[in-house]
Amino acid sequence: MPNTSTRPKRGRRNRRVPREDPARNELVSRSLESAQQCLFNQDYGTAFVHYLLVLNLAPVLKDFASESFRFTLFKWADELDSLGRIQDLFDCYEQALELFPTDEVIINSMGEHLFRMGFRDEAAGHFHKALKLKPDYPEAKENFYRVANWLVERWHFLMLNDRRRNQKYQQAIQKAVEGGCNTVLDIGTGTGILGMCAKKAGAAEVYACELSKTMYELACEVVTANGMNGRIKILHMKSLEMEVPKDIPKRVSLVVTETVDAGLFGEGIIDSLIHAWNHLLLPPQAHFLQSTQDPSRPPSQTGRVIPAGATVFGMAVQCLEIRRHHRLCVSEVGGLAMAAAGELHSPVSCSSEDDSTEPYTTERLSRLPGGYTPLTEPFNALDIDFNNVQELEGLCSREVSRVRLPVTGEGLLDALAVWFQLHLDQESSLSTGPKEDTCWEQAIYPVQTPHNFPLRPGDELIVEISCRDAYLRLCSVAVARDGQEFRLDDCLDPDEPRNNPGPSGNPNPSLNAEAELCSALACLGTEQSSGPRDYTMLECAEMALLNNQPYHDSFRRALAKLITNLKDARSVQGPSQGQGLEVMPLTDPPSGPMDPGPDPFYVLDVSEGFSVLSLMAASQGQVKAYSSVEKTQHQAVLRRLARANGVPEEALEFWLNQVEDEQAVLQRPSREKLWSAIILDCVETCGLVRQKLMEKATLARCLLEDGGQIFPERIVLYGMLVESDTLLLESAVQGQEPTLGFNIAPFINQFTVPVHVFLDLSTLQCRHLSDSVELFILDLMNTNANYTNRDVKVQASASGRVTAVPFWYQIHLNEEISVSTFNQDSHWKQAAVVLHQPLAVREGDWVRLAVTLQKSSISISASIEEEAGETGTVDSVRESAQ
Numbered sequence: 001m002p003n004t005s006t007r008p009k010r011g012r013r014n015r016r017v018p019r020e021d022p023a024r025n026e027l028v029s030r031s032l033e034s035a036q037q038c039l040f041n042q043d044y045g046t047a048f049v050h051y052l053l054v055l056n057l058a059p060v061l062k063d064f065a066s067e068s069f070r071f072t073l074f075k076w077a078d079e080l081d082s083l084g085r086i087q088d089l090f091d092c093y094e095q096a097l098e099l100f101p102t103d104e105v106i107i108n109s110m111g112e113h114l115f116r117m118g119f120r121d122e123a124a125g126h127f128h129k130a131l132k133l134k135p136d137y138p139e140a141k142e143n144f145y146r147v148a149n150w151l152v153e154r155w156h157f158l159m160l161n162d163r164r165r166n167q168k169y170q171q172a173i174q175k176a177v178e179g180g181c182n183t184v185l186d187i188g189t190g191t192g193i194l195g196m197c198a199k200k201a202g203a204a205e206v207y208a209c210e211l212s213k214t215m216y217e218l219a220c221e222v223v224t225a226n227g228m229n230g231r232i233k234i235l236h237m238k239s240l241e242m243e244v245p246k247d248i249p250k251r252v253s254l255v256v257t258e259t260v261d262a263g264l265f266g267e268g269i270i271d272s273l274i275h276a277w278n279h280l281l282l283p284p285q286a287h288f289l290q291s292t293q294d295p296s297r298p299p300s301q302t303g304r305v306i307p308a309g310a311t312v313f314g315m316a317v318q319c320l321e322i323r324r325h326h327r328l329c330v331s332e333v334g335g336l337a338m339a340a341a342g343e344l345h346s347p348v349s350c351s352s353e354d355d356s357t358e359p360y361t362t363e364r365l366s367r368l369p370g371g372y373t374p375l376t377e378p379f380n381a382l383d384i385d386f387n388n389v390q391e392l393e394g395l396c397s398r399e400v401s402r403v404r405l406p407v408t409g410e411g412l413l414d415a416l417a418v419w420f421q422l423h424l425d426q427e428s429s430l431s432t433g434p435k436e437d438t439c440w441e442q443a444i445y446p447v448q449t450p451h452n453f454p455l456r457p458g459d460e461l462i463v464e465i466s467c468r469d470a471y472l473r474l475c476s477v478a479v480a481r482d483g484q485e486f487r488l489d490d491c492l493d494p495d496e497p498r499n500n501p502g503p504s505g506n507p508n509p510s511l512n513a514e515a516e517l518c519s520a521l522a523c524l525g526t527e528q529s530s531g532p533r534d535y536t537m538l539e540c541a542e543m544a545l546l547n548n549q550p551y552h553d554s555f556r557r558a559l560a561k562l563i564t565n566l567k568d569a570r571s572v573q574g575p576s577q578g579q580g581l582e583v584m585p586l587t588d589p590p591s592g593p594m595d596p597g598p599d600p601f602y603v604l605d606v607s608e609g610f611s612v613l614s615l616m617a618a619s620q621g622q623v624k625a626y627s628s629v630e631k632t633q634h635q636a637v638l639r640r641l642a643r644a645n646g647v648p649e650e651a652l653e654f655w656l657n658q659v660e661d662e663q664a665v666l667q668r669p670s671r672e673k674l675w676s677a678i679i680l681d682c683v684e685t686c687g688l689v690r691q692k693l694m695e696k697a698t699l700a701r702c703l704l705e706d707g708g709q710i711f712p713e714r715i716v717l718y719g720m721l722v723e724s725d726t727l728l729l730e731s732a733v734q735g736q737e738p739t740l741g742f743n744i745a746p747f748i749n750q751f752t753v754p755v756h757v758f759l760d761l762s763t764l765q766c767r768h769l770s771d772s773v774e775l776f777i778l779d780l781m782n783t784n785a786n787y788t789n790r791d792v793k794v795q796a797s798a799s800g801r802v803t804a805v806p807f808w809y810q811i812h813l814n815e816e817i818s819v820s821t822f823n824q825d826s827h828w829k830q831a832a833v834v835l836h837q838p839l840a841v842r843e844g845d846w847v848r849l850a851v852t853l854q855k856s857s858i859s860i861s862a863s864i865e866e867e868a869g870e871t872g873t874v875d876s877v878r879e880s881a882q
Contacts, residue, residue, distance in 0.1 A: 077089050192219035327450075365434035382472065449488050544827035675703050723801050727832060766804075
């Protein structure tokens with residue numbers, strides 16, 4: 001037996017106890033001690049190097065040192081990030097993952113850094129891996145849900161659920177393939193549905209390209225699941241980088257694509273098709289749209305594109321919702337006169353003065369709160385033939401065209417709404433119009449002027465149309481009235497008094513507005529513009545916030561009440577009391593300018609983005625206010641407003657100019673002082689609680705003087721039961737029927753996010769199945785009052801299928817004053833938890849909602865209670881979870 005002599009020897013070697021290496025042990029011991037000392041001294045880089053040495057030499061210490069190692073890694077990574085040493089940061093994470101390859105906390109943290117730096121595909125992979133390792137890890141779950149909205153945008157679900165759109169594309173592709181187009185390239189394939197339509201129609205060769213790594217991998221899975229693996233070649237690249245024969249063996253006879261956005265050209269279809277015609281497609285048929293084919297060339301030897309072309313339409317509209325998101329609609333905010341702010345508007349503009357602005361945004365006009373009013377009839381803005389390469393190449397060099405639109409309705413000019421008709425071939429087309437049942441939104445070109453412009457029947461609106469930098473640009477430039485033409489983008493002399501718009505709640509032009517326009521037009525007709533307009537850009541959400549008068553009025557009253565109460569308390573206690581000096585400072589920030597007046601009250605506003613709340617606090621008197629506004633241009637606006645409203649210069653400071661570490665915004669105003677008020681930004685515009693809100697609130701409470709307050713002090717979450725097919729269609733692909741029998745749903749639905757954001761509940765197509773009910777309370781001033789889980793009972797007021805639980809917030813600034821995120825003036829949108837399976841209810845049924853809020857991630861499960869007030873055995877058919 002040849003192996004009998006070897007087995008005992010191998011066994012003896014395995015039982016031999018390894019000899020210890022004293023020198024190694026000494027090195028490990030000293031390095032561990034050095035790591036701990038460096039950690040104590042906040043020398044995180046050196047500590048990290050020592051921990052790497054220790055854990056590589058002595059892996060048995062991993063369990064002992066894991067928490068300290070994580071902490072060191074995260075602190076060192078933050079330092080590297082602040083220094084811009086991005087490669088070193090990721091090298092550290094790679095080294096950490098070599099030691100702890102299954103540590104979900106480190107994997108999730110690396111994903112967060114990747115996402116912040118724009119590597120969304122890679123970030124999603126890390127979040128997904130962390131969730132596989134620990135499915136109930138709330139941070140990874142919340143991060144994955146957030147990044148999923150970036151990777152697989154919600155319109156993918158709507159588009160795939162649009163059976164009519166899918167069928168029309170399928171029919172056009174089938175007709176082209178049967179007509180001889182037997183080699184096909186699908187540009188921007190997404191899930192691969194158009195390429196699969198071509199293969200199913202009988203195309204001999206089908207190629208597809210997709211730039212997004214996530215969508216490329218998804219398309220590969222979908223094609224394989226539908227039995228077409230190897231029959232469709234999918235390339236992970238931009239079509240602009242494709243070459244023949246490097247990437248595909250020969251030119252194709254058909255390109256199919258839907259790389260169009262609401263403004264038609266925004267996804268780069270023009271450049272893609274020019275490149276395709278020059279490098280990837282066979283020569284075109286002559287005058288395709290007029291069906292005049294070249295008889296000398298059979299279809300298999302000529303190229304064509306689906307869609308064949310498009311017609312763009314536009315219409316001038318009045319819409320308060322658009323107006324308040326793009327320009328200032330109020331003359332006063334929280335008691336502050338706004339004239340000194342100068343011209344403020346959103347970064348959405350067709351102005352030729354600034355190429356950094358986006359020419360349009362998108363909205364679904366049919367779902368805008370308050371609706372819209374057409375001011376002109378729809379007009380033809382542009383026709384484009386995608387099968388004419390000369391026309392495509394000459395598009396951007398076209399001269400600017402002018403159209404004169406007869407005004408048919410009375411109202412304020414707020415925007416041009418744009419949509420298009422996509423001509424798939426000579427017989428079939430798709431419309432994205434506002435009255436169509438479509439998965440598309442419309443492009444919105446807001447009017448950015450310092451004045452309201454009431455139009456009336458008989459006027460003519462003059463619009464300029466161009467395609468500069470491959471974007472379709474429509475700009476309202478002038479109004480013709482009574483034989484005179486007045487430009488809309490000219491400014492009044494800055495020294496002249498500004499005619500500020502009226503309140504945002506009044507969408508209809510008044511006689512005063514008409515008089516303002518006449519005065520403005522008279523000035524515009526006689527004065528020449530002295531130069532480019534001077535304006536400050538705010539994000540659309542920041543503009544809407546500034547226009548939210550109830551919000552600012554509520555804060556003004558709450559701040560005034562707090563300052564009054566603190567003044568009364570100090571007059572009783574004496575100026576040296578009430579500062580809580582026993583609390584030690586967390587850091588030692590540099591001291592600022594002299595305090596305004598004797599013993600001021602310190603107020604810190606850490607709102608995200610542009611906020612005037614700090615200035616409102618400073619205007620109360622005897623207040624030293626600190627703003628977290630970071631952009632220099634925005635700080636200049638606040639300083640101008642302070643001067644114009646009589647606020648002393650020393651009463652307003654910019655906090656981020658003083659703190660060394662932006663991660664440690666919450667700290668004392670000075671070594672000896674505490675805050676009288678800290679204003680936290682609690683709810684994101686999209687409708688979700690801000691990340692790490694409760695951690696910030698916990699720290700903020702430690703920095704308050706006696707009697708001081710966090711604003712808001714409490715947030716109450718409300719919700720209701722609804723039945724909404726719209727939410728289902730926007731959240732997940734509903735089986736194989738809408739996708740023409742192709743098996744796509746299980747793959748793309750991996751990116752389904754249970755919480756749907758940016759909702760306008762007032763216009764959402766849904767049936768209310770219950771009254772609103774209180775779901776959850778977050779108390780920012782009392783830690784002991786908080787919880788993470790709550791069961792809520794709600795009675796169904798109608799029979800139906802519960803598909804979702806929309807929710808919103810009542811934000812309590814104090815016991816008496818609150819603001820809602822669900823009203824017509826709100827700058828916030830609402831959100832909804834979409835149930836994984838609809839829950840059938842009958843009128844009178846009691847539904848138990850199990851609500852969980854971990855970090856800022858909310859989840860809701862729903863089930864039927866057998867009897868009111870008692871939880872019975874729940875029928876599995878009548879139970880659902882998010």
